[in-house]
Amino acid sequence: MTTTIRPRRRTDLPALADVLLAQQATSRYPFRDPLPIPVDAFLHAEDAQAAWVAELDGAPVGHVCRTGPLSGFPGAEEMNAACAEAHGCAVAELSWVSTLFVGQDARGHGLGRRLLDTVVADIAAHGLHPCLEVLAVHPAALSLYESSGWRPVLRQRPGWLTEVAGDEGPDVLVMVLDVAGASSPRTSHPLDGPGAGPDPQRQPGGEAEER
Numbered sequence: 001m002t003t004t005i006r007p008r009r010r011t012d013l014p015a016l017a018d019v020l021l022a023q024q025a026t027s028r029y030p031f032r033d034p035l036p037i038p039v040d041a042f043l044h045a046e047d048a049q050a051a052w053v054a055e056l057d058g059a060p061v062g063h064v065c066r067t068g069p070l071s072g073f074p075g076a077e078e079m080n081a082a083c084a085e086a087h088g089c090a091v092a093e094l095s096w097v098s099t100l101f102v103g104q105d106a107r108g109h110g111l112g113r114r115l116l117d118t119v120v121a122d123i124a125a126h127g128l129h130p131c132l133e134v135l136a137v138h139p140a141a142l143s144l145y146e147s148s149g150w151r152p153v154l155r156q157r158p159g160w161l162t163e164v165a166g167d168e169g170p171d172v173l174v175m176v177l178d179v180a181g182a183s184s185p186r187t188s189h190p191l192d193g194p195g196a197g198p199d200p201q202r203q204p205g206g207e208a209e210e211r
């Protein structure tokens, strides 16, 4: 078994779309089925600042990319602001890790962690600060992030999620990772205790990568 992490090429997109959609039924990632946006948009075909593919014996089986600060949906500003504050940096210095997945049959071999390490190293090399969003219904991803040192800075309840999952459904968790050399002025956990987090009555946010 040969595994490789390499930069994404445009010609990878159809195979990556197949891998993504094939694992959706079991992982519930993407959360909405069918996706409300074209799969290429979900893969950030046009707006990724960098993207990588995990290959298993020469075939694409996983993906991650990074984008610039979020924009174009109701919760974007709040998400950027929470991460910028946590990192002690400007919003323009944020880099969002996005669309991390590994096909069902290729899991458990370390590819997810290698993809995450790759994008984080690239973000750090560019002097940027890593952020991401995750739903608690994706426990493997959450465990990967937590075990890699990511910490939550914001919990959001976007309107689209309430529509799909009802009031008892999962929240969107926004996380940051402190990378070497970056400042991190925040010492207390922003999600601990009443009043420490965002106003739960605020305008609904975005769609956890499904915008």
Ligand SMILES: CC(C)(COP(=O)(O)OP(=O)(O)OC[C@H]1O[C@@H](n2cnc3c(N)ncnc32)[C@H](O)[C@@H]1OP(=O)(O)O)[C@@H](O)C(=O)NCCC(=O)NCCS
Binding pocket: 027, 029, 099, 100, 101, 102, 103, 106, 107, 108, 109, 110, 111, 112, 113, 114, 133, 134, 135, 138, 139, 140, 141, 142, 143, 144, 145, 147
């Ligand atoms: C999250 C995901 C990318 C991990 O891929 P993977 O190649 O299987 O991950 P790895 O083998 O590198 O494992 C890395 C870590 O992930 C976590 N993990 C992986 N599978 C897990 C599982 N079934 N349950 C709990 N944690 C798990 C563990 O923390 C693991 O670390 P460890 O091996 O030291 O215990 C994969 O499960 C996936 O594609 N999930 C669906 C898509 C998704 O939820 N994406 C997140 C979007 S925010």
